[in-house]
Amino acid sequence: MKLDAGLAVEGKHLPRIAEAAREAESLGFAGLFASETKHDSFLPLALAAEHTRRIQLGNSVAIAFSRSPMVTAQLAWDLQDFSGGRLLLGLGTQVRAHIERRFSMPWGRPVARLRDYLGALRAIWHSFQTGEPLQYEGEFYRHTLITPFFNPGPIEHPEIPVYIAGVNPGLCRLAGEACEGFHVHPFHSPEYVRRVVLPAVEEGAAKAGRSTGEVELATSVFVITGESSEEAERQRERMRAQLAFYASTPTYRVVLEVHGWERVGEELSKLAAAKKWEEMPKLVSDEMLAAFAVEAAPDELGAAVRERYEGLIGRVAFYLPFEPGENRAFWRAAVRSVGG
Template sequence: MLLDVSFAVDSNPLPVAAEVARAAEEVGFAALWTPETGHNGFLPLTLAAEHTSRISIGTAVAIAFPRSPMVTAQIAWDLAAFSGGRFILGLGTQVKAHIERRFSTPWDAPVGRLHDYILALRAIWQSWQTGERLNYRGRFYQHTLMTPFFSPGPIEHPNVPIYIAGVNSGLAQLAGELCDGFHAHPLNSAKYTAEVIRPQIAIGAAKAERDPSACAIAGSAFVITGHDAETRERVRGFVRQQISFYGSTPSYRAVLECHGWGDIGEQLSQLAAQQRWAEMPALVTPEMEATFAIEAEPDEVGAALRERYAGLLDRIGLYIPFIPGQMDDFWRKLAADLA
């Protein structure tokens, strides 16, 4: 497995992008990802590309539907060229409420729309690389005009990898059919990956007559670790909070139902609707905690991750912030252990 790292979701990565990127490459991470929550996911990657030479960089994930495929194609093309082919375009659908009410964008047939979106991206890139006429006519997107003045022209690394994020079977099948990778949601488990994600990717791959291994699976693991009991308990509280938050989202209910915890998901949703956030972690049982998180001593985390996810995930990141200069020895050992 490759060890990846992400910028923190709760802060602006722009001021620290160069520093974090240089440190992540030096420590040995395989890829550096940017989320898109309160800040733009593409901007920090320009700085990351400028200050590194080996580490892959990518969005995990950029929200697709509020952007025209042409807009996304252009920024991805520029980042692919500027990084020397190290850029990975990670796309996500988000959920209906955010698309309609936060972005004021139509929400309909998200899997079908994303399928069309990916084909549109590749048609645009093909036109830029070869000079062929742009004539993409899909169900949701039509791109039929490209003049030389507006074409960036060919680049050295035109095959921009596309990863998509998802939880349920529809997006996993789409990843297997069309994509280079699939970002599994942090609320995940070895059982759900083995019994749902991987088989659905294989179904999609078979539809396109592809090898399922052409679609890498990237996961994120909750880890409870620390050199003292106080640290471990603080981390445990955070992990339980995150599990309860994600478990309250109806779109992610299938993960809980896979383990027979659908009723707990319903209770979490009811508490979330009432904004009773502080009560939610108490519903996370020790069994749920052990299923969705790994608990190990710092020098044993790599072995624990391999034991649980070997053969299931191709890439993995931890739900622990990477801060340059802190825990560097831990991260170096973990990268080496997973490699």
Template sequence: MKLDVALGVEGGYLRRIGEVARAAEELGFSGLVTSETKHDAFLPLAVAGSVTRRLQLLTSVAIAFSRSPMEMAQTAWDLQELSEGRLILGLGTQVRAHITRRFGMPWGRPVARFREYILALRAIWDAFQNGTPLNFEGEFYRHTLLTPFFNPGPIDHPEIPVYIAGVGERLARLAGELCDGFHVHPFHSPEYVRRVVRPGIAAGAAEAGRSPEEVRLATSVFVITGESREELEAQREAMRAQAAFYASTPTYRTVLEVHGWQGVGERLSELARRKRWEEMPGLISDEMLSAFAVEAPPEELGEALRERYGGLMERISLYVQFVPGERERFWRRLVEALLGG
């Protein structure tokens, strides 16, 4: 199992990325993961790719529908060339409100649009690498012009793995049909992965004549760990609040339904509509929390993660910020436990 480090989004995002990347590589992490909430997902990877030699570079995720396929293709191509083949391009759709009201971009039939987006990316990369005439005409995207002046040309590692993220069965099927990997949302349980994600991937792979084993699974994990009772309790309540936030969103109700907890999701949605945020964590029982988070003392966390995700995930990161120079013994022990297993 591969352990990645997730880049935090607070203060000095770009200024500290070189230090973070070098420290992560020295400690033995497999990859560096960026997300796209408050900041761009790609700029940090350009810095990280320049100061490391082994660390894989992952977006989890970059928002596809806020960019055209051509823009995404160019950015990924440059990062792949810079890093000598270490990029894993993770893409997500976001939701209608953010695409239309925050990014000001079109929305509609997101799964069909996403499928076409991935096909357009690969057509563009084929034109970059092989000089194939660019002639992609779909329902949502049309790319038919690429003169030599605008073609970056071939690179040494042209095969860029594409992972997509999703919650429901339809995007899992798309991953099975077309993609190299699937990012499971941090709000998940192993049972949900086994009952929703894996069957969806298998169905999509069967339709495309592929093996579902070609699709790698990755996720970020809620963890509860600490040296003292007070630290454990603080983390437990923080994770309870995080789980309540996600569970209040109808998009993530699929996860709850696997366990028969959809009624809790409906009550959480109602509290969120009424802005009664402080009452929401109280609806997440200890049983629910144990389904969504891994709790263990620091010295046992690696084994607990291996027990839960061994054979289920190829790579994981923790929903915990990595700070160079802090908790080095904890991180080194975790890397050794997971990579050694």
């Protein structure tokens, strides 16, 4: 099992990326991932690539539908070349409201659209690498023009692994069918992975004549830890609020259904619609907290995460910010414990 680090991207984050990347590599993390909430996820990876030599670099995740496949193809191609083949391109669909109202882009049939997007990406990369004419005509995307002036040309590592993210079975099946990896949403439980994610990935892989072993599962794990009982309790309550937020999202109801907690999700959705944020965490029971988060002392957390996910998930990250210069002993021990 591999332990990855997530880049902290709050505030003026770009000036600190080089330091964070160097430290993550020195501590032995397998990968360094940039999210895409307040900031773009590609710029930090370019800086990280410049200041590291070994660690893998990925998006967790870049929003596919906010960009043309050509834009994403160019960004990924340059990053793959610059990093010496260390890119793990992570793509997500987001949800209708954000695509239509935040990005002002079209939405509809997200699984089919993302399948077409992946086909377009690979057609573009093939043209970049071989110089052959670009001739991709899909249901949603059409790319039929690229002249030598606009073709960046071949690179040493043209095979770019693509990981997609999702919650519902349709995107899990697409990962099995057409991707090298799948980002399991942080709002998950091992039981949900076993009963929903893995069967759907296997179904998609079988459809494409692949094995599930060709698709690596990655996730970010909710963790609760602390040097004192008071600190652990503060984290426990913050995590309760985070889980309440995710569980209120109707799109994620499939995770709750595995445990028979659909009614809790419905009640949380009503509270969220009424903006009664402070009441929401009260509906997240200790049983739910234990299902969705790993709780352990700092020196035991890595082993606890490994025990929960061994044989289930290939690479994990803690749902904690990785800050350069902070908690080095904790992170070094976690890397050793998770990696075995």
